[in-house]
Amino acid sequence: MSKRVSLLLAGTLMLALYTGLSLAHDPKEHKAESPDCAALKEMDVSQTDKNDPVMKAMLQKCQDEQHADDRDNRDEHTIADSHHSDEDSSAHESH
Amino acid sequence: MKYLSALLIFCGVAVLGVGGFIYSGAYQIGADVPHTTPVSWVLEILRERSIERAARDIPVPELDDSQLLLAGGPDYNEMCSGCHLEPGRTESDMSVGLYPAPPDLTTHDEEEEHGETQAAARQFWIIKHGIKATGMPAWGPTHDDQRIWAMVAFLQKLPELSELQYQILTARGEDDSGHAH
Structure with missing residues (x-):
């Protein structure tokens, strides 16, 4: 029975690997998931038209991305702080 | 009367000849062999007039x-760029292999060809309904009009x-799952 399960697992793994390889034959097919806002920061936007829909859309996208990053950082800090306070309280209790 | 009979016989022979050729399987249907000039001409006129x-x-x-x-940008990237390309890319497996070759929308300016309003209307119709036997699918059954217009808006800017x-x-940003439009 366990041999059958192992065979099934091995088969699934090989199929997944084959599918992944066949879909990933050209690295260019893989798109970056996050907008490259660092490059936008390096651009001289003073000469560009702020009312141009393309520029407005880019600025909006990077602003949203920045907000998402800030929120993630805040969440990480909150989790880290709660871990610290848990450790502190358990340390106090043991003393 | 003699001329009419001759004409009828000629038409009958022509129909039988065309029908026989179609049924014979002699026409090369592979996408790696281009259509003959008359077939290309008929299909192009049919397509353009219909759209x-x-x-x-x-x-x-x-x-x-x-x-x-x-x-519209992320949708174009995921649904269209494989065939219609993106800035900095001149070909893909799909753009090379499909016949008829999909237009490179990073350089192809529909506005120049058809005028701004007509170009947008054409693109909307093509995205929504697709084109038979070209590889262009109909996105209408799975995407609402608002989402298709967003792709059309993106196409207007793409060549620049x-x-x-x-x-x-x-x-797609972290909050953008691609389904909330």
């Missing part, structure tokens, strides 16, 4: 809108976009 007729009364909304670009602009506009 022109179907799209002529479609009212085009205001498309010069950054929100539409943000909504740099690689960086394209990357930023088409990347």
Whole structure:
């Protein structure tokens, strides 16, 4: 029975690997998931038209991305702080 | 009467000849062999006239809108760029292998060819309904009109976009799952 399960697992793994390889034959097919806002920061936007829909859309996208990053950082800090306070309280209790 | 009989016989022979040729399987249907010039001509006229007729009364909304670009960019990247390419890319497996070859929308300016409003209406119709036997699917059954207009808005700007602009506009942000439009 366990041999059958192992065979099934091995088969699934090989199929997944084959599918992944066949879909990933050209690295260019893989798109970056996050907008490259660092490059936008390096651009001289003073000469560009702020009312141009393309520029407005880019600025909006990077602003949203920045907000998402800030929120993630805040969440990480909150989790880290709660871990610290848990450790502190358990340390106090043991003393 | 003699001429009419001759004409009828000629038409009958022609219909039988064309029918026999179609049924014989002698025509090369592989996508790696181009159509003969007469077949290309007939199919192109059929396609262009049909799209022109179907799209002529479609009212085009205001498309010069950054929100539409943000909504349409990621969809274009995921649904269209494999065939219709993106800035900095001149070919893909699909653009090389499909017949007829899909237009490179990073350089192909429909506005120049058909005028701004008509170009947008044509693109909307093509995205929504697809084109038979070209590899262009109909996205209408799975995407609402608002989402298709967003892609059309993005297409209007695509020929002017740099690689960086394209990357930023088409990347899905962390909050953008691609289904909330």
